[in-house]
Amino acid sequence: MSGPEAALLPREPAAGTPVFAEPWHAEVLAVAFALTRDGIFSAGEWADALGAEIARATAAGTPDTETGYYGAALKALESLVSAKLPTTGAALAERIEAWRCAYLNTPHGQPVTLAAAALPMAHHDHHHD
Amino acid sequence: MSEDHAGRMGAIHRELHSHLPPEPALRVKALESLLVEKGLLDPRTVDAWIEVYTEEIGPKRGAEVVARAWSDPAFKARLLEDAPSAIAELGFQGWASGHLNVVENTPAIHNLVVCTLCSCYPHALLGIPPNWYKTAAYRARAVRDPRGVIAEFGEVVPDEVEVRVWDSTAELRYLVMPARPPGTEGWDVARLAALVTRNAMIGTARDLAPRVGGR
Incomplete structure (x- = not known):
């Protein structure tokens, strides 16, 4: 066994490995489930969108990993929401920035709410490492 | 400064x-x-889904379905005929349980399930698919070289056994019913269910014979 075959390993997760490596992995699938159940889009549309994003990621050379998979799932969800709910889709970019500001404005340990996004951003002009 | x-x-x-x-x-x-x-x-839907899929389902429901089918020939017949109705008897409906087909391993046939498009999977019975199920490597090679893939999982399908590959879609998903291993006569459903692994219900494992010392 060599090359891509190794991607199939390990066969089983080690005992105690969480089902979801990151909370957002679970959230992507949970939102997709809820929107499918409520008929915002169908299971077939979800599979097609996910398949298309996975194919795109593979073609772009994205590593064949769990992170790559969930990144494709997030893009599929965003594109389906934008197609089915254009107003929500159009508001996404601004809302992402609002949450970023809210996190940067909220002292660590305190609950982060969107209200904090409206505060002036004390540390927004720094350079990234 | x-x-x-x-x-x-x-x-x-x-x-x-x-x-x-x-x-x-x-x-x-x-x-x-x-x-x-x-x-x-509804944020409660998201929270409830995450809780159920993180803590509860795993492949346990699927294992119980298989163990019941091994123990109850009438249930097994209903399961192979109309899987959604049979699993509804156990209260196991859920995400993507509506269009399910159960395929049975026999001495002459081994079944292997893949989703070549994305990651369609019987979530309500098996939980979240393992990472390897979602990889491009598995999705491509399960169809092209199923025996080779199964061998990588440490399993041997004898040459005389036909391997059937089932490509899952959003409209139709598959669960493999592995063969009941010898030496389990008289076991109850719970004990049998403990033998049934997730990989066996996908088809990347075939032999479920209890090992010495249990597993």
Whole structure:
């Protein structure tokens, strides 16, 4: 066994490995489930969108990993929401920035709410490492 | 600016970055918060789904379905004929349980399940698919070289056994019913279910014979 075959390993997760490596992995699938159940889009549309994003990621050379998979799932969800709910889709970019500001404005340990996004951003002009 | 001050600013900077969630997490949060505000998403649905799939389902439901079928020929017949109705008897409906086909391994046939498009899977019975199920390597090679893939999982399908590969879709998903291993006569459903692995219900495992010392 060599090359891509190794991607199939390990066969089983080690005992105690969480089902979801990151909370957002679970959230992507949970939102997709809820929107499918409520008929915002169908299971077939979800599979097609996910398949298309996975194919795109593979073609772009994205590593064949769990992170790559969930990144494709997030893009599929965003594109389906934008197609089915254009107003929500159009508001996404601004809302992402609002949450970023809210996190940067909220002292660590305190609950982060969107209200904090409206505060002036004390540390927004720094350079990234 | 003194060196000391620069050091403190650096520490604050790192603190801010450790606090900021990764970009994809921010994107999901943005999506969720907009949908909730518009009344299109109930946050309790999201929380309940995550709890159930993180803590409860795993492949346990699928294992119980298989163990019941081994123990009850009438249930097995109903399961192979109309899987959604049979699993509804056990109360196991859920995400993607509506269009399910159960395929049985026999001495002459081995079944292997894949989703070549994405990751269609009988979630309500098996939980979240393992990472390897979602990889391009598995999705491509399960069809092209099923025996080779099964061999990589440490299993041997004898040459005289036909391997059938089932490509799952959103409309039709598959669960493999492995063969009941010898030496399990008289076992109850719970004991049998403990033998049934997730991989056996996908088809990347075939032999479920109990090992010495149990497993």
